[in-house]
Amino acid sequence: MSEVDKQEILLSSLFRIVREIHTNSDPAKLPEMVLQSVVESLHAERGYLFLKGEDGKMEVSAALQLNPDEVGGLGKTTQTAIKRAVEKGEVVITEDARQDPRFAGASSIIMHDIRSVASVPLRLGDEIIGALYLDSRLGENSFSEQSGDALLLFGSLAAQAIDQAQTVAALIDENARLRIKAGRFAFEEIIGQSKAMEQVFALMERVSQTDLPVLIQGESGTGKELIARAIHRVGPRGEKPFLALFAGNLGEELLESELFGHVKGSFTGAHQDKPGLLSLASGGTLMLDEVADIPLRIQAKLLRVLQDGQYKPVGGLKNLSTDVRIVSATHSDLPIRVKENLFREDLYYRINGIEIRVPPLRERRDDILLIAEKILRRFSEQSNRGHIRFSRESLTMLTRAKWPGNVRELERTVERAVVLCPGLTITADHLIFTRSAAGDEGPEDLSLKAAEKNHILRILAESAGNRSEASRTLGISRRYLQNLIKEWKDEGIEV
Ligand SMILES: Nc1ncnc2c1ncn2[C@@H]1O[C@H](COP(=O)(O)OP(=O)(O)OP(=O)(O)O)[C@@H](O)[C@H]1O
Ligand SMILES: [Mg+2]
Structure with missing residues (x-):
């Protein structure tokens, strides 16, 4: 067979594989299928497909005629070829490894009588998400040193297919879950x-059909x-108004007049009657945001509203009545405010018909990537820049951050990353965390030990959790690093 014929066969079989993998519907089997078809059509004999895991390490994702647990058995030289594919994005092909000086003395080649070896990066944009390793003893294979470009192209197409399949799988999964309970659509x-959010959804479903505070x-x-609005929208009051009062930074008088309204002349500047939120939201829902900040005098007036819907506007003599559903929100611990006599106990019981506790983001790490991906999709659509994606390393950093500002902070971090990222791949460089998000909470610890810890955590994050790499960069032994990590783990710090 001439070299040209060989190349033609190679290209057409590679394209056939690409077509197949795009129509294959089972993403879990995709790596296996890619490997199998490429080994078959190139008349190779054995192979591995590696994919980068969440921790940034390459893991065997499929193996053919090779033991998935024995990559080490391939020998050093072969490992080097794989490493070059993974780290430098180079294709390494040797037609007769026994003759190739690069493999001189490699016992694995001699032992297994391997003639041809190819390792191919799976490249996605700027990132290498995995690699293919193929070898053969038969001497009939159709990869030669000239196949480099074709294999490189194939590597990127396969990477794209694998990445897409993973995204689709995540979406199908999510949709199926949403469909389980029809109500959840809302x-x-x-x-x-996450389990924690499933519980929140279940509670929301139950309370949305009632008038319970x-x-x-x-x-x-x-x-x-977001939760308060959703409860309102799916319930029987959904078509009526939803209004929110932010009690956090209004003075007492203003708050009172906002809530209950006032009559003309009740204070300087009250030129005419003005209805309060209680009247405007009648039939609908009123959200008392930061309810803990409402002053005690107003709490007393509110208690009455919750008891029988009656209240007096500022300066008014007559009682008005309202039919409003009250949803309150707070980040404080209300029972403590009650104990400190800052919040009326009777009002606390009234507004707390049912309590929904929303867990902080760091307690539902499963949700971080899902939320980040959705936000990214929204921002990339808005910015008209096409399909922007996260590098795997940046995903690892997102899941590890502490997120003291929760989803809002995640949202801003992703938005900033989209702005900072010139291309289509968001990398670690584009993620800027607040100090407290990336490191520890609380007052800054200025001890040498803390500085050492922060530095090590940073290097670990930069090497995407690869401990060997991190220990090399830090100039300490891997064992010492492991011990430190274990020590921190005992202190409750996740690495
Ligand atoms: N589970 C979620 N999925 C998608 N977006 C979310 C989620 N939770 C919060 N957000 C978004 O995060 C931002 C903050 O949410 P929201 O204003 O509801 O928080 P909050 O608890 O009321 O905060 P605060 O106490 O500071 O008022 C909003 O832009 C909201 O859309
Ligand atoms: Mg809020």
């Missing part, structure tokens, strides 16, 4: 698959307002 804009407790940025 909460679609609230992203989350709901108290939503959660840290800043956890989605309290």
